[in-house]
Amino acid sequence: MSSVAAMVFRGARSLLAPASRATSSLVSAGSSKKPAAKTKAKAKPKPKTKSDSPAKKTPRSTGLFKVTPVSPVLAQFLGTRETTRTDAIKGIWTYIKSHDLQNPADKREIFCDETLKLIFEGKDKVGFLEISKLLSPHFVKTA
Numbered sequence: 593m594s595s596v597a598a599m600v601f602r603g604a605r606s607l608l609a610p611a612s613r614a615t616s617s618l619v620s621a622g623s624s625k626k627p628a629a630k631t632k633a634k635a636k637p638k639p640k641t642k643s644d645s646p647a648k649k650t651p652r653s654t655g656l657f658k659v660t661p662v663s664p665v666l667a668q669f670l671g672t673r674e675t676t677r678t679d680a681i682k683g684i685w686t687y688i689k690s691h692d693l694q695n696p697a698d699k700r701e702i703f704c705d706e707t708l709k710l711i712f713e714g715k716d717k718v719g720f721l722e723i724s725k726l727l728s729p730h731f732v733k734t735a
Contacts, residue, residue, distance in 0.1 A: 665710050666730040680727055
């Protein structure tokens with residue numbers, strides 16, 4: 593085995609091993625013998641865990657997924673008085689995409705129209721990473 597082959601295969605010995613006798617006997621033209629079939633036990637399928645189930649049984653109600661009241665400005669924009677933070681961000685991104693407010697040269701930058709200026713503290717441009725930070729004051733703190 594050359595050092596070049598070892599570098600290419602990085603130690604995969606099964607790939608570098610010489611061909612077995614059964615394979616070489618099949619290759620020869622005069623041989624009519626078939627190699628003995630090796631019996632291999634099939635792997636048992638592992639049982640599904642709770643996280644593998646396709647349907648979620650209980651919706652999350654903490655952190656980002658907690659429904660909280662929002663400011664009147666954001667409530668008017670979203671059309672609801674209470675929402676989750678993720679739904680608010682999704683609603684804003686839907687608005688941005690439908691009104692084509694992303695900078696064509698830099699998609700991370702958003703041009704604010706009059707409606708978004710009310711939500712984003714009157715800024716003309718907002719970076720997409722700033723959206724969640726600028727939405728934070730619109731969520732009313734509850735005890």
